[in-house]
Amino acid sequence: MISQTAEYALRAVVYLAMNPNSAFTTKQIAIATRVPPAYLSKVMQLLVKANIVRSQRGCGGGFCLVNEPVEICTLDVVNAVDPIQRIEHCPLGIESHGTVLCALHRKIDDATAILQRSFAETSIQDILSTPTKSIPLLESLK
Numbered sequence: 001m002i003s004q005t006a007e008y009a010l011r012a013v014v015y016l017a018m019n020p021n022s023a024f025t026t027k028q029i030a031i032a033t034r035v036p037p038a039y040l041s042k043v044m045q046l047l048v049k050a051n052i053v054r055s056q057r058g059c060g061g062g063f064c065l066v067n068e069p070v071e072i073c074t075l076d077v078v079n080a081v082d083p084i085q086r087i088e089h090c091p092l093g094i095e096s097h098g099t100v101l102c103a104l105h106r107k108i109d110d111a112t113a114i115l116q117r118s119f120a121e122t123s124i125q126d127i128l129s130t131p132t133k134s135i136p137l138l139e140s141l142k
Contacts, residue, residue, distance in 0.1 A: 001115055008035045008043050009081040017069035017124045023062035050080030075119035084116050
């Protein structure tokens with residue numbers, strides 16, 4: 001439902017949210033989130049451009065969140081790197097359909113709308129505080 005790039009961005013933002021008041025290098029984030037460092041570097045730059053993370057140069061530098069996790073919605077993270085695309089016109093270019101989607105494309109757009117709404121209603125803090133048996137991004141200690 002979302003691209004690999006969007007998932008990588010969410011992983012990075014969740015990792016930073018799990019470690020507040022700290023800055024991490026691309027390499028550190030890449031290791032923790034299991035994202036290829038070169039790819040993550042591009043993702044992080046998009047997150048900086050979207051004002052979701054900031055980069056700090058120098059000793060102790062790296063990336064950190066601009067806002068508190070409760071203020072960051074997952075839709076903003078996804079849209080910063082690979083915006084969710086709604087179907088507004090017939091994707092087949094059938095002129096008579098125009099903006100009146102056929103049943104197939106209407107159903108696909110409806111599902112996309114549900115995903116978009118869910119991401120808009122979910123903050124990064126919601127992800128961190130949702131009770132599960134797994135801690136995001138961490139290997140179980142057995």
